[in-house]
Amino acid sequence: MHTVTLIPGDGIGPEVTAAAVEVIAAAGIKINWEIADMGITALEKYGTPLPDEAIASVKKNKFALKGPVTTPVGKGFRSVNVGLRQALNLYANLRPVKSFPGIPSPFSSVDLVVVRENTEDLYAGVEHNIGNVAAEAVKIITKEASNRIARFAFQYALEHRRKKVTAVHKANILKLSDGLFLNTCQAAARDYPDIEFSDRIIDALCMDLVLAPHKYDVLVLPNLYGDIVSDLCAGLVGGLGLVPGANIGTEGAVFEAVHGSAPDIAGKGIANPTALMLCAAMLLDQLGETTAAEKIRRGIEQVIEEKIALTRDLGGSSSTREFTEAICRAIV
Numbered sequence: 001m002h003t004v005t006l007i008p009g010d011g012i013g014p015e016v017t018a019a020a021v022e023v024i025a026a027a028g029i030k031i032n033w034e035i036a037d038m039g040i041t042a043l044e045k046y047g048t049p050l051p052d053e054a055i056a057s058v059k060k061n062k063f064a065l066k067g068p069v070t071t072p073v074g075k076g077f078r079s080v081n082v083g084l085r086q087a088l089n090l091y092a093n094l095r096p097v098k099s100f101p102g103i104p105s106p107f108s109s110v111d112l113v114v115v116r117e118n119t120e121d122l123y124a125g126v127e128h129n130i131g132n133v134a135a136e137a138v139k140i141i142t143k144e145a146s147n148r149i150a151r152f153a154f155q156y157a158l159e160h161r162r163k164k165v166t167a168v169h170k171a172n173i174l175k176l177s178d179g180l181f182l183n184t185c186q187a188a189a190r191d192y193p194d195i196e197f198s199d200r201i202i203d204a205l206c207m208d209l210v211l212a213p214h215k216y217d218v219l220v221l222p223n224l225y226g227d228i229v230s231d232l233c234a235g236l237v238g239g240l241g242l243v244p245g246a247n248i249g250t251e252g253a254v255f256e257a258v259h260g261s262a263p264d265i266a267g268k269g270i271a272n273p274t275a276l277m278l279c280a281a282m283l284l285d286q287l288g289e290t291t292a293a294e295k296i297r298r299g300i301e302q303v304i305e306e307k308i309a310l311t312r313d314l315g316g317s318s319s320t321r322e323f324t325e326a327i328c329r330a331i332v
Contacts (some may be wrong), residue, residue, distance in 0.1 A: 001030050001031065001032055001094075002029075002030075002031045002032065002287050003031070003034060003062075004031050004032070004033060004034070004063045004064060004065060004283065004287075005033075005034050005036050005040050005054075005058045005061045005063070005064035005065070006021065006033040006034065006035050006036070006056045006064070006065055006252075007035075007036050007037070007054065007064055007065070007066040007067060007069075008035070008067050008258055008318060009038065009041075009066060009067030009068050009069040009261060010039040010040040010067075010069055010070050010263070010266075011068060011069075011260070011261025011262050011263040011266045012068065012262045012263075012265060012266050012271040013039070013065075013261055013263060014066025015066060015118065015266070015269070015271050015273070015320055016067055016068075016257065016269075016271055016272075016273040016276040016320070017065065017066075017245060018069040018171065018184040019272065019273035019276065019277060019278060019281075019320060019324040020065060020276040020277050020279065020280040020322075021033065021242050022324055023192075023277050023280060023299070023328060023331060024280050024283075024284065024292070024296070024315055025054075026251060026299075026327075026328035026331045026332060027284070027289075027292035027293075027295045027296050027331050028292055028295075029289050029292045031203055031289075032274075034057050034061060036049075036053065036054035036057045036064075037051065037054060037226070038050055038051070038054050038066070038068075038069050038080050038119075039069030039070055039080055039136065039316065040069070040070055042054065044294055049069070049080045049083075050080050050083045050084060050087070050206070052187075053074070054324070055084070055088065055223075056085050057246045057249070058084075058088060058252060058254060059088065061093050061119075061252075062251060062253070063252055063254075063255075063286060063287065064185040064252075064253075064254040064255065065254075065255050065256075065276070065279060065280060065283055066138075066254050066255065066256040067256070067257070067261075067276065068072055068256070068257055068259060068260055068261040068262070069081070069142065069261055070260070070261045070263060078239070081256070082123055082125065083328050084247075084254065085118045085247050085254075086119055087249065088249055088250075088251075088252065088254070089248075089249045089251075090118055090119075090247035090248060090249040090251055090253070090254060091117065091118050091119050091148055091152075091248075092115060092116070092117070092118060092148075092149055092247070092248045093114075093115070093116035093117075093118045093226060093245065093246070093247050093248075094113065094114075094115060094116075094153045094245065094246045094247075094248060094282075094321060095113070095114040095116070095230045095233070095234075095235060095243060095244070095245045095246075096112075096113050096243075096244065097110060097111075097112050097113070097114065097230075097233040097237055097243055098110065098111050098237060099111070099236075099237045099238075100237065100238060100242060100301065100304050100305070100308070101287075101301065101304075101305040102239070102305040102307060103198050103235060103238040103242065103304060103306050103314065104235050104238070104315075105123070105125070105238045106210070106235075106236055107214070107236050107237075107279055108211055108236050109215065110213050110233075110236050111220070112181050112213060112218070112219065113151040113160075113162065113214050113217070113218045113268050114219050114221070114226060114229060114230040114233055114234065114245055115149065115152060115156065115165050115218060115220045115221070115228060115308055116149075116220075116221050116223060116225075116226025116227065117146070117148075117149040117220075117221065117222050117224075117226065118223060118247060118251055119145055119148075119223070120138055120140045120141060120142060120222075120223060121140060121141060121222045121223035122137050122138075122139050122140075122147050122224050123223045123224060123227075124138070124140045126138040130172060132265065136247070139174070139177050140177075141177040141178065141180050141181050141186055141222060142180075143180060146180060146181045146184035146185065146188075146222075147184050149220060149310070150184055150185040150188035150189075150220055151166070151188050151191075152220075153165050153218055153220035154188060154189065154191070154192040154195055155194075156218065157217070157218045158192065158194070158195060162217050162218050163195065163196055163217055164195065164196040164197070164198065164217040164218065165185075165189070165195055165196070165197055165198075165217070165219075165220055166191075166198045166199060166200050166216055166217070166218070166219050167181070167182055167185035167186070167197070167198075167199040167200075167203050167220050167221075167303070168199070168200055168201075168205050168219055168220065168221040168225055168226075168229065168326075169181055169182045169199060169200075169201065169202065169221075169222070169225075170201060170202050170225075171201075172201060178222070180196035181222055182199055183291070185197075185198070185199070185220060187281065189229070193261060202221075202225050202229075202292065203226075204243045205219075205229065206229070206232060209232055209233065210232075210236075211238065211262060213233070213236050214253070215315045220269075224304050230243075230248050230258065231258070234258060234306060238314075239313070240257075240258050240259035240260075240275065241257075241272040241274055241313055241314075242274050242275060242277040242278075243257075243258050243259075243274075243275055243278070244257065244258070244275055244276075244278035244281070245258045245279065246256065246279065246282050246283075246286075253283075253286055254277060255279040255280070255282050255283045255286075256276075257275035257276040257279055258275060259275055259299055269319045269321060270311060270312055270319060270320060271311070271318060271320050271321070272311040272312075272320070273320055273323065273324060274300060274304075274314075275298055276295075277296060277327065278297070278300065280296060280298040281294075281297050281311040282298070295331050296327075296331060298330070298331075299327045299328075299330035300330075302330045303323070303326045303327050303330050308330070309322045309323050309325070309326035310323065311323050313320075319324050
């Protein structure tokens with residue numbers, strides 16, 4: 001039996017994590033879940049949103065399934081997600097983006113992967129005030145981190161039979177920082193001759209993605225660009241509620257939905273758990289339970305395509321519970 005850390009989070013987090021746990025069980029996989037608190041619930045209990053106990057649990061178990069947590073805007077505590085990634089050196093953020101038949105979206109048959117460097121860039125959080133008239137943030141790009149994420153992207157492409165990796169940057173303006181990222185990706189590409197390599201300036205890429213996303217396969221980006229582009233890509237297939245994510249390091253991985261905690265609908269039983277269910281499938285892949293992972297994906301696709309039970313954001317009227325039960329039936 002596998003032991004995995006379960007982080008329910010806050011807002012709708014406990015509801016969607018419960019649904020994900022249920023579909024894993026329906027797929028026939030037994031997991032010993034070790035519960036760990038993060039976010040607002042942890043702040044109330046431990047006096048910190050990212051307690052050492054939770055970090056220790058993930059370090060021990062190597063894998064975690066995590067619900068969304070609230071991050072205050074412009075005040076309050078720092079992002080728990082950023083802190084967790086840095087504490088565990090989860091250097092690669094992986095977000096597969098794939099169209100769902102039956103979901104209205106700008107494009108059909110989108111199938112691309114966003115690989116985002118997770119530990120540095122402006123998200124390193126090195127910022128300070130300049131008197132009371134300005135603020136300054138430091139953009140940190142290192143050769144080591146750039147090489148690590150580039151090789152992660154190429155290796156992922158190789159292992160998943162992807163054909164092309166595109167490095168995304170603004171090296172025409174940021175010649176030293178983004179220039180270093182681009183040059184490092186170009187050097188890594190030489191070790192993967194079977195994978196086509198290209199690069200694209202970030203603003204041009206964004207235009208391309210809303211005009212012709214099928215041009216791209218695997219995108220590798222520095223932290224800030226990756227954060228923005230991954231949400232843009234989610235919009236191409238119907239929204240954040242349909243896209244999974246994983247934060248992967250050398251010693252473990254945390255699987256989490258890319259959407260927020262949606263406190264305005266928490267406890268109402270109407271949240272869409274699809275994204276975290278897909279995260280659960282990614283977790284099972286990492287655990288070697290690939291057959292069960294595919295069962296979950298097929299079950300979700302069937303329920304959505306046949307409109308068996310859709311939550312409100314998907315155009316239906318079903319509750320989180322009804323949607324989850326329908327997927328469990330489809331899995332079996």
